[in-house]
Amino acid sequence: MPRISYEEAKAKYKMWSDAEDARSTGASYSIAGRALTRTTMEEIQMMKRKYGRIIDAYENGGKRRSRTSGIYPVDR
Template sequence: MPRIPYEEAKAKYQMWNEAEDAIATGSSYSIADRSLTRADMATVLMMKRKYGRIVDAYENGGKRRSRTAGFYPVDR
């Protein structure tokens, strides 16, 4: 199991999900001669994926989904 508590991982996943939405609406803005640039989308997606995997590990009991869809043996 991951070392971060489930509640914290879930909160951070939600935070990065909201950051993704914020970047989609505009990546920078300015107020009163000050400008702010948000993080780039690649960083946000990387962190969202990281915390999403941690949350999945907690919710699935540490078991990963199999990537094998089907296996068909062939005689030669």
């Protein structure tokens, strides 16, 4: 199991999901004369995948899901 708790992973995943929503409205903004630039969308999606995998590991007991649904031979 990962070193981060399930609750922490869910909170981080939600945080990065919120960041994705905020990023979609604009890359930079200014408040009281201070200019701020948000992180890149690629980094946000990478972190969402990271915490999503941790959540999956907790929910599936550490077992990875199979990516294939089935292979069907075809006669030609």
